[in-house]
Amino acid sequence: MDMFLTLIQVLDSTVRLATPLLLACLAGLYSERAGIFDIGLEGKMLMAAFFSAAIAAVTGSVWLGLLAGIASSLVLSGLHGLASITFRGNQLISGVAINFLASGLTVLIAQSWFKQGGRTPSLFGGGRFESAEFPYAIGPEDAELTGQPVSELMSDANSFHMVYSELLSGHSILVYVAFLMVPATWWVLYRTRFGLRLRAVGENPAAVDTAGVSVVGLRFAAVAICGVLCGIAGAYLATALQAGFVKEMTAGRGFIALAALIFAKWRPWHAMGACLLFGLLQAIALRFQNIDLGGVVIPVQVMDALPYILTVVILAGFVGKAIPPRAGGEPYVKER
Amino acid sequence: MEKMPKWADVVLIPLISLLLATILSALVILAIGEDPVAAVNLMVTGALGSTYGWGYTLYYATNFIFTGLAVSVAFHARLFNIGGEGQAMLGGLGVAMVCLYVPWPHWSIALLAASAGAMLFGAAWAAIPAYLQAKRGSHIVITTIMFNFIAAAFLNYMLVNVMRPQGSQDPATARFPEAVHLPTFQSMFSTAENVMFRGAPANISFFVAILACLVVWALIWRTRLGYEIRAYGHSETGAVYAGISPVRITIVTMLISGALAGMMAINNVMGEAERLVLNSTEGAGFIGIAVALMGRSHPFGVFLAAILFGFLYQGGAELALWTSIPRELIVVIQALVILFTGALDNMVRMPLEKLFLMLRRGSA
Numbered sequence: 001m002d003m004f005l006t007l008i009q010v011l012d013s014t015v016r017l018a019t020p021l022l023l024a025c026l027a028g029l030y031s032e033r034a035g036i037f038d039i040g041l042e043g044k045m046l047m048a049a050f051f052s053a054a055i056a057a058v059t060g061s062v063w064l065g066l067l068a069g070i071a072s073s074l075v076l077s078g079l080h081g082l083a084s085i086t087f088r089g090n091q092l093i094s095g096v097a098i099n100f101l102a103s104g105l106t107v108l109i110a111q112s113w114f115k116q117g118g119r120t121p122s123l124f125g126g127g128r129f130e131s132a133e134f135p136y137a138i139g140p141e142d143a144e145l146t147g148q149p150v151s152e153l154m155s156d157a158n159s160f161h162m163v164y165s166e167l168l169s170g171h172s173i174l175v176y177v178a179f180l181m182v183p184a185t186w187w188v189l190y191r192t193r194f195g196l197r198l199r200a201v202g203e204n205p206a207a208v209d210t211a212g213v214s215v216v217g218l219r220f221a222a223v224a225i226c227g228v229l230c231g232i233a234g235a236y237l238a239t240a241l242q243a244g245f246v247k248e249m250t251a252g253r254g255f256i257a258l259a260a261l262i263f264a265k266w267r268p269w270h271a272m273g274a275c276l277l278f279g280l281l282q283a284i285a286l287r288f289q290n291i292d293l294g295g296v297v298i299p300v301q302v303m304d305a306l307p308y309i310l311t312v313v314i315l316a317g318f319v320g321k322a323i324p325p326r327a328g329g330e331p332y333v334k335e336r
Numbered sequence: 337m338e339k340m341p342k343w344a345d346v347v348l349i350p351l352i353s354l355l356l357a358t359i360l361s362a363l364v365i366l367a368i369g370e371d372p373v374a375a376v377n378l379m380v381t382g383a384l385g386s387t388y389g390w391g392y393t394l395y396y397a398t399n400f401i402f403t404g405l406a407v408s409v410a411f412h413a414r415l416f417n418i419g420g421e422g423q424a425m426l427g428g429l430g431v432a433m434v435c436l437y438v439p440w441p442h443w444s445i446a447l448l449a450a451s452a453g454a455m456l457f458g459a460a461w462a463a464i465p466a467y468l469q470a471k472r473g474s475h476i477v478i479t480t481i482m483f484n485f486i487a488a489a490f491l492n493y494m495l496v497n498v499m500r501p502q503g504s505q506d507p508a509t510a511r512f513p514e515a516v517h518l519p520t521f522q523s524m525f526s527t528a529e530n531v532m533f534r535g536a537p538a539n540i541s542f543f544v545a546i547l548a549c550l551v552v553w554a555l556i557w558r559t560r561l562g563y564e565i566r567a568y569g570h571s572e573t574g575a576v577y578a579g580i581s582p583v584r585i586t587i588v589t590m591l592i593s594g595a596l597a598g599m600m601a602i603n604n605v606m607g608e609a610e611r612l613v614l615n616s617t618e619g620a621g622f623i624g625i626a627v628a629l630m631g632r633s634h635p636f637g638v639f640l641a642a643i644l645f646g647f648l649y650q651g652g653a654e655l656a657l658w659t660s661i662p663r664e665l666i667v668v669i670q671a672l673v674i675l676f677t678g679a680l681d682n683m684v685r686m687p688l689e690k691l692f693l694m695l696r697r698g699s700a
Contacts, residue, residue, distance in 0.1 A: 039477070039481065079675075082676070082680075083679035083680050084679065087679075087680055087681075087682040087683045087686075088681035088682055089678065089680055089681055089682055089683075090416075090678060090681075091679075092416055092418075092477050093416075093625070093629070093674060093678035093679045094675070094678070094679035094680075096418065096625060096674055096678075097623070097671050097672075097674040097675035097678065097679055098671070099671075099672055099677075100622070100667050100668075100671030100674065101668060101671035101672070101675070103664070103667050103671075104665065104666070104667030104668035104669075104671055105364075105664075105668055105669070107662055108364065108368060108661075108662060108664050108665060108668060109368070109663035109664045110368065111368075111660065111664075112367075112368035112660075115660075118662060118664070170697070204536055246355075252485060255481055255482075255485065257481065258481075262478060274532050294670075299493055299497060301489040301490070301492050301493040301496075302489070302493075304489045304492075305485065305486045305489035305490065308482040308483075308485045308486050308489075309482075309486060311482050312464075312468070312474070312479055312482050312483070312486075312608075314481055315468065315472075315474035315475070315478060315482075316468050316474055317472045317473075317474070322474075324417040324475070
């Protein structure tokens with residue numbers, strides 16, 4: 001039973017770690033499906049992480065923090081849109097600039113506001129997203145009632161109850177939001193007029209323009225959705241997964257999300273699969289340092305590098321070819 | 337007919353972009369409650385007011401020249417090599433292997449061998465993304481980003497599990513032997529009564545970097561290969577029509593680019609740290625992007641932009657030392673430079689083009 005509990009715990013932490021990846025990955029999906037490459041996911045998440053933690057720390061309300069996070073991420077999205085849609089600049093360079101801007105500004109402002117070496121004060125109480133306990137799930141309340149610690153109650157429970165309590169229940173609400181975004185994204189992209197146009201504008205903007213639909217408007221809408229989702233991802237990092245902002249806390253998650261997006265070949269359900277896989281790798285690396293597989297020791301660094309290696313292999317087309325949206329990265333110039 | 341005279345394109349636009357970045361940076365400093373004028377004064381005296389300051393400024397500039405050249409060469413073939421960071425890390429591994437495992441009689445021979453090692457390892461790390469771009473059409477930006485992370489994990493593994501001396505807790509190699517220590521500016525320029533550049537890390541690799549600028553200039557504008565690289569960058573179909581192989585140009589350009597990024601290691605690993613440590617590149621690979629954009633991909637421009645960023649780095653360190661402004665201010669300035677000279681280029685260019693068109697009409 002202990003093995004089983006360990007497995008469930010690793011999967012539980014997989015879900016937690018996959019959530020920011022999934023939100024950022026879906027964010028990138030909207031943007032790139034509309035033909036705007038976005039390597040600034042990392043920067044937008046970082047900015048949102050800081051502002052959500054800062055506002056939550058000052059006001060004591062995590063919901064205001066979430067709003068601030070989304071707003072700050074939207075500002076960077078607007079900048080990306082201005083550079084790559086309005087002024088037809090290089091989308092990749094704009095993304096690089098946004099990453100640096102976020103990396104510098106967050107520490108600068110954090111130092112100026114809180115003077116704690118580039119971090120926010122620790123969040124507690126209403127400043128954090130609390131975990132949502134499902135009915136009949138084993139939680140802290142049961143522990144109080146019976147006087148036994150949660151871990152003991154958990155190992156006494158049957159396996160169904162264990163999965164229900166540990167894996168499904170007890171996450172912050174943003175985790176459920178992230179996973180609900182997957183069917184929602186699928187529905188928006190493949191079942192609505194907006195989604196059809198969004199996909200079209202990433203493949204052949206001239207055709208969309210000919211049909212009398214604004215290319216600029218659609219692309220700005222996509223970039224804005226991307227900003228909102230990155231904002232939620234950042235807020236989750238700082239106010240739910242951890243309690244406060246620390247310097248560079250995204251730690252490359254934006255790039256792993258980008259990798260997952262390519263791995264999923266720009267499709268929502270596959271994106272969830274890829275993010276769960278990469279989340280699992282992170283969870284394993286976090287729980288076990290070096291893994292001994294019958295004499296062969298896999299060093300922890302291999303787990304760190306695996307998402308990137310897998311993505312390169314997929315990109316190389318050895319395991320199914322990843323073909324990006326055709327008009328991706330190209331600014332649209334109206335014909336005269 | 338050109339819309340603008342060439343000097344405006346080469347000089348005016350970067351200067352205006354720089355000015356915009358400066359104004360915004362000043363506003364940022366004001367917003368965090370500090371005095372921008374005092375900050376600039378402190379940066380200038382700290383970075384340029386003494387030979388010690390210059391010693392640091394030129395040390396940083398050396399790194400940025402190499403990585404800036406690396407990005408520039410790739411830009412000429414319209415390839416965006418964002419992997420300078422990873423290539424420079426691997427270059428460091430090459431330098432460390434050359435310096436640690438071979439007993440060198442003199443630093444000059446060691447420098448040649450270490451340069452070869454740095455170029456080889458840097459180029460090798462660029463080779464896989466280059467091959468994948470040329471043969472399989474995988475986007476080079478994404479693959480080089482991925483290779484940066486793979487390089488970091490690989491280096492971490494090498495330092496923690498393989499190259500760390502026994503009994504040491506620090507994830508770093510052993511110190512390089514005395515014989516391969518490069519001459520610093522202090523030992524080169526000090527006289528008996530007057531010590532210059534005391535304790536500053538600038539070393540002979542600065543002159544290697546200048547040499548690299550000249551070589552890159554000659555390569556791009558004075559050789560057949562350089563012509564082919566530029567032709568390919570201007571028009572792939574045109575280049576193919578002229579009998580230039582896209583696969584060959586992509587791979588060769590990326591190898592040169594990776595080798596240049598790797599060369600940075602002779603400065604920071606061999607010249608300064610004298611051992612290989614984790615995160616020895618400190619983001620210099622990414623600053624190469626800003627330097628190349630600012631320098632308009634011309635070696636002379638790269639040289640000037642690298643000195644500017646060297647100044648910013650040393651000045652920023654001084655600011656962090658004497659005021660409550662953290663070093664990250666430099667990252668913000670760097671971001672603004674990339675934004676204005678790279679992504680928002682058209683924002684500056686479009687009104688200027690209109691202006692020059694108006695002036696021309698007025699005079700005609």
